Amino acid sequence: MPINCKNCPLRRHELFATMSSDDVAFMQDMKQGEQHVAPGTVVFSQGDKPDHLYTVLEGKGLRHKTLPDGRRQVVNFVMPGDFIGLQAGVMGEMRHAVEATTAMTLCIFNRSDLWKVFQNNPSRAYDLTYLAAIEEHLLGDALSRMGQHGARERVAWSLHRLYRRDVAIGAVAGDGSISLPFRQQDLADALGLSLVHTNKTLAQLKAENVARWERRRLFVHQPETLAQIGLVEQLQPETRPLM
Amino acid sequence: MPINCKNCPLRRHELFATMSSDDVAFMQDMKQGEQHVAPGTVVFSQGDKPDHLYTVLEGKGLRHKTLPDGRRQVVNFVMPGDFIGLQAGVMGEMRHAVEATTAMTLCIFNRSDLWKVFQNNPSRAYDLTYLAAIEEHLLGDALSRMGQHGARERVAWSLHRLYRRDVAIGAVAGDGSISLPFRQQDLADALGLSLVHTNKTLAQLKAENVARWERRRLFVHQPETLAQIGLVEQLQPETRPLM
DNA sequence: CGTTGTCTTGAATTACATCAAGAAAAGTGG
DNA sequence: CCACTTTTCTTGATGTAATTCAAGACAACG
Numbered sequence: 001m002p003i004n005c006k007n008c009p010l011r012r013h014e015l016f017a018t019m020s021s022d023d024v025a026f027m028q029d030m031k032q033g034e035q036h037v038a039p040g041t042v043v044f045s046q047g048d049k050p051d052h053l054y055t056v057l058e059g060k061g062l063r064h065k066t067l068p069d070g071r072r073q074v075v076n077f078v079m080p081g082d083f084i085g086l087q088a089g090v091m092g093e094m095r096h097a098v099e100a101t102t103a104m105t106l107c108i109f110n111r112s113d114l115w116k117v118f119q120n121n122p123s124r125a126y127d128l129t130y131l132a133a134i135e136e137h138l139l140g141d142a143l144s145r146m147g148q149h150g151a152r153e154r155v156a157w158s159l160h161r162l163y164r165r166d167v168a169i170g171a172v173a174g175d176g177s178i179s180l181p182f183r184q185q186d187l188a189d190a191l192g193l194s195l196v197h198t199n200k201t202l203a204q205l206k207a208e209n210v211a212r213w214e215r216r217r218l219f220v221h222q223p224e225t226l227a228q229i230g231l232v233e234q235l236q237p238e239t240r241p242l243m
Numbered sequence: 244m245p246i247n248c249k250n251c252p253l254r255r256h257e258l259f260a261t262m263s264s265d266d267v268a269f270m271q272d273m274k275q276g277e278q279h280v281a282p283g284t285v286v287f288s289q290g291d292k293p294d295h296l297y298t299v300l301e302g303k304g305l306r307h308k309t310l311p312d313g314r315r316q317v318v319n320f321v322m323p324g325d326f327i328g329l330q331a332g333v334m335g336e337m338r339h340a341v342e343a344t345t346a347m348t349l350c351i352f353n354r355s356d357l358w359k360v361f362q363n364n365p366s367r368a369y370d371l372t373y374l375a376a377i378e379e380h381l382l383g384d385a386l387s388r389m390g391q392h393g394a395r396e397r398v399a400w401s402l403h404r405l406y407r408r409d410v411a412i413g414a415v416a417g418d419g420s421i422s423l424p425f426r427q428q429d430l431a432d433a434l435g436l437s438l439v440h441t442n443k444t445l446a447q448l449k450a451e452n453v454a455r456w457e458r459r460r461l462f463v464h465q466p467e468t469l470a471q472i473g474l475v476e477q478l479q480p481e482t483r484p485l486m
Numbered sequence: 487c488g489t490t491g492t493c494t495t496g497a498a499t500t501a502c503a504t505c506a507a508g509a510a511a512a513g514t515g516g
Numbered sequence: 517c518c519a520c521t522t523t524t525c526t527t528g529a530t531g532t533a534a535t536t537c538a539a540g541a542c543a544a545c546g
Binding site: 067072090118128132134135136140141144148191192233 | 310311315330334338365366368372373375376377380383384386389392434435475
């Protein structure tokens with residue numbers, strides 16, 4: 001029994017921009033159902049021209065690019081509320097892969113309906129552009145970190161970002177930890193670091209009692225120390241559209 | 244005397260997707276005029292909430308981010324045909340600065356008209372999303388290069404990309420060179436390298452007679468050697484919307 | 487023609503990668 | 517539930533690509 005958009009639990013969080021009830025109804029109408037995928041499932045492959053686009057309702061995953069020489073860059077981590085496949089929807093094909101790390105629940109949309117959004121619902125069309133712009137902004141940020149900062153800053157920055165996002169959707173356990181179901185190799189591939197060096201940097205943050213990542217869970221003991229190390233600027237809480 | 248969109252010289256190039264004459268008329272109607280800016284002009288500052296958006300008709304520039312610690316990341320190079328300010332248009336404020344390196348001619352649009360595009364012209368609205376998606380793709384690519392490759396690969400990749408783009412718009416001089424009016428420091432900041440190392444890498448490519456960059460002009464003597472070094476995959480010629 | 491910005495080159499230093507090998511988890515099948 | 521295998525994590529030692537420092541040459545500019 002799929003969730004009704006009106007009651008979508010994600011919508012409650014402040015992270016997501018409020019929608020008019022018309023827009024909610026519109027989305028409900030476009031929603032084709034839900035899909036559950038197992039951990040490790042490749043939702044999109046690089047080069048895919050998929051028929052469906054998805055909003056992530058539950059679970060976490062990775063976006064990554066495979067380069068001509070076989071190396072892998074993790075472009076982003078996929079979190080609940082993310083809309084995936086827009087790039088292919090608009091450009092024709094996926095330029096990166098999306099892989100589920102945990103089990104995921106996906107809200108299904110038809111790619112062919114994308115055009116109808118632009119024709120019939122300007123405000124939702126605007127939100128699609130908004131989403132693409134946010135993605136661009138996030139990547140620009142990541143690029144800057146990679147280009148200008150060292151391993152310690154990068155690791156702290158990345159952990160901080162993952163933590164903030166989960167806090168924003170209330171995905172914090174009683175012990176204050178969040179789910180971080182990735183391998184150190186994934187973080188290394190995201191930050192352009194070697195596995196070994198990533199490991200040593202994480203060990204350092206742990207020894208300083210700033211943050212501890214083990215058993216697929218991240219404990220941030222000193223959030224703003226982490227922010228300091230990661231050179232995170234004071235940012236007004238951002239909101240983003242939810243499709 | 245501003246250019247009429249119908250006769251816009253940029254539109255002729257295959258790089259840019261063809262537009263219906265209705266869309267051309269629509270753009271013409273939105274066009275507020277043209278602006279000429281001198282080299283060094285800051286078109287947008289980071290944090291700006293500008294009233295205007297622009298299409299670059301002539302000239303080149305830089306998009307860059309200033310980080311909390313003062314370091315600078317060049318996020319992209321701005322070329323004729325690029326649409327700038329969309330991020331602020333949709334997100335409210337610029338997350339990076341845009342600076343003219345040469346004199347530039349800009350086609351002016353009102354930010355307040357952006358919403359009208361979504362309301363009245365679905366196909367142009369779609370193109371805006373397309374542009375944002377392309378930007379995202381380019382940044383993802385850049386991120387991958389930075390994360391996974393060494394200085395030689397990065398420099399070659401970047402030069403190749405700049406070269407390809409200018410070839411696509413026919414901006415190649417009789418001697419086969421293109422205009423590359425940046426400092427080595429700018430390239431270094433784009434690639435996350437030090438000025439010194441960037442310089443030495445360029446010197447190496449020059450010694451190998453692959454490419455030579457001097458006096459603000461780039462000569463690519465061996466395009467596909469450059470592509471090889473830069474690990475550029477065979478890509479079908481992409482087209483992009485022109486606003 | 488001096489002043490300033492950009493480029494160039496060499497030498498010293500360092501942050502990070504690579505190599506190697508063992509320890510701890512996490513799966514897998516009986 | 518326990519052996520067995522595989523994956524992931526951890527740590528030390530060594531190597532190297534790229535940074536930083538320093539100083540001079542060249543261009544551009546007023």
